[in-house]
Amino acid sequence: MRERNFIFLLLIFFLLNLVFRVDVSIATQGYLPRNAEIDHIPKNILFGSFAGGRSHVKPMLDVAAILIERGHNVILLTSGNYTPASEYPTVKQITLGPPMNLREIKGIRELIDKDFDFSRVSTIHEIAINTYKDIFEKYKKAVKEYNIDLLVCSAAMNDPCLDVGHALKKPVVGFISFLNALEPKSYKSDPIFRCNISMENESFLERFRCTVIQPLRMVNYIYPFITGLNDIRKQIDVEPVFLSVRRLTQTSLILVDTFFGFELPQPLSPNIQEIGPVMSEEYPPLSPELSDFINAHKRVLYVAFGTRFFTSVENNSKLLQSFVEVINKNIIDGVVWALVQTLKDDFNPTLNLSDGSQIQTSSILSNEHPHIHIASFAPQFAVLNHTNTKLFLSHGGASSSHESLYTGTPMLILPFGGDQLGNAEKLKSAGIALSLNKMKLDVNDIVNKMDILLKDENVKKNSKRMEILAKINSKRKFRAADLIEYILYSSNTNEINEEFLKEWIPAGTRMGFIRGNNYDVYGALLSIILGIVGGILWVTFKLIRFIVNRIPSSAVQKPKRE
Ligand SMILES: *[C@@H]1O[C@H](CO)[C@@H](O)[C@H](O)[C@H]1NC(C)=O
Ligand SMILES: *[C@@H]1O[C@H](CO)[C@@H](O)[C@H](O)[C@H]1NC(C)=O
Ligand SMILES: *[C@@H]1O[C@H](CO)[C@@H](O)[C@H](O)[C@H]1NC(C)=O
Ligand SMILES: *[C@@H]1O[C@H](CO)[C@@H](O)[C@H](O)[C@H]1NC(C)=O
Ligand SMILES: *[C@@H]1O[C@H](CO)[C@@H](O)[C@H](O)[C@H]1NC(C)=O
Secondary structure, rough: OOOOOOOOHHHHHHHHHHOOOOOOOOOOOOOOOOOOOOOOOOOOEEEEOOOHHHHHHHHHHHHHHHHHHHOOEEEEEEOOOOHHHHHHOOOOOEOOOOOOOOOOOOHHHHHOOOOOOHHHOOHHHHHHHHHHHHHHHHHHHHHHHHHOOEEEEEOOOOOHHHHHHHHHHOOEEEEOOOOOOOOOOOOOOOOOOOOOOOOOOOHHHHHHHHHHHHHHHHHHHHHHHHHHHHHHHHHOOOOOOOHHHHHHHOOOOOOEEOOOOEEOOOOOOOOEEEOOOOOOOOOOOOOOHHHEEEEEEEEEEEEEOOOOOOOOOOHHHHHHHHHHHHHHHHOOOOOEEEEEEOOOOOOOOOOOOOOOEEEHHHHOOOOOOOOOOEEOOOOOHHHHHHOEEEEEOOOHHHHHHHHHHHHHOOOOOOOOOHHHHHHHHHHHHHOOOOEEEOOOOHHHHHHHHHHHHHHOOHHHHHHHHHHHHHHHOOEEEHHHHHHHHHHHHHHHOOOOOOOOOOOOOOHHHHHHHHHHOOOHHHHHHHHHHHHHHHHHHHHHHHHHHHHHHHOOHHHHHHOOOO
């Protein structure tokens, strides 16, 4: 019996080997390499980002760098002079105007100072409307002048870039770091609606509020903006659209710089591709001074709020006081704070510690405190990458979060607005972070949370788990470049019309909301069921009436007891 089985297995193995060439022991001598090379015909690619700023542009340029290596020409259109362009010397930059400085834009200052939700984004919309025409012309000029074949547009706050591709019939690829607006799912929401990121354990009423009421309120808020923008579009002969990002989900490829584990899991359309975390191949090293400081401390807290954000004097002072207290309590033994947008004047002159003593901020800010290192700028990745850096106090921007996850550094997050609030919640649910409320900063709360993050074993385990996820996913920027090249080939051989990328875009997007979801079919089914149930009820009712009428009235009376 056993022999029979063995011979049978051997036979199957032999057949498999013949058919599928399953080679186990056969040496690969004489085999030839599979060739996966494709022709890289040099093309001109424009990368556009209105908001600009290093952390927003950098992931796009990391993809651009791969395309440049493959022989393509890349032009970057963004606000300001992207100073660290020295990191990408082969990218030519055209400026869209002065850099966005949050301190100088009145409404945005308010956006940072006050609690954030969708009702606050009107300021951003005003800026978008006021600059649309000018920016649109700049994009148009660049596309013509440099004979651009494809645009990669940062999809947040960048309607002119998305529209110019559409108007000039050039293929557009969207680039964004969050999924929210692209493919909404019933089980997800966002703090921008003042809702939980997950609807999993929410009550019926809460789900109703987050699914119906808040989105309707948001549409009500942004509707004047959409019509305002469309008025301007009509003036310059650009086709009006409800949201240019939504149009992109129906017509082209969107690259999303995120990954499951950070983002809550959900299915995506084939033309919406997760490619994050996009990381650079190389990062600037620690300065000798910073390197000495971090080497001399075993539990370092790194503090930075990205390239744009900053907080009030009161809150800066509370933060600095917390740092002194965590050092005194020996929870942390060193702090590195990259001030960036925070000025040295943005502090109270004295800090009143909870043990009653006082300390002068000026001495700390001039680096006289042995365990606090203040710098105006720090090479963030290298700081996080150092084994002695144990905690990151961050605003929770996408790039900072990715770098922290990649290096396995737990986070304490102080979100200011935008996607940062959602990121904070996602990182909390990944079990590697805690968050602070910018409206209610409290020194004891900060100290306690830092203590928890450093001691909790689960935080350590989750950080390691997320580090692996981030590392394996960081290779997907090459796929992003491949996909962009595919669009280039496709646009070379096909016209940009409704048929373009038909092999990629699901039919549902062309069928409309009702047909695409079969709601008409379900509607018909429901009417049939209701019809049948109604029919049965009607017949039953008639039958009962008939029977009741047939029974002589005496029989209905309760029979007497014998
Ligand atoms: C979201 O819901 C989870 C559990 O369902 C809860 O632990 C968490 O605190 C909630 N977050 C917010 C911001 O309400
Ligand atoms: C919802 O509750 C279930 C059961 O307690 C739990 O397993 C799940 O993680 C919770 N979901 C969220 C998002 O907190
Ligand atoms: C700082 O904290 C106070 C409350 O203590 C709050 O009112 C204020 O808006 C905060 N400022 C910023 C810029 O976050
Ligand atoms: C600390 O106390 C002094 C008075 O003793 C006060 O002038 C100062 O504003 C206080 N500092 C802070 C940050 O509250
Ligand atoms: C990050 O750390 C690894 C070793 O852990 C090291 O090989 C690498 O050079 C570091 N990179 C940077 C940018 O600091």
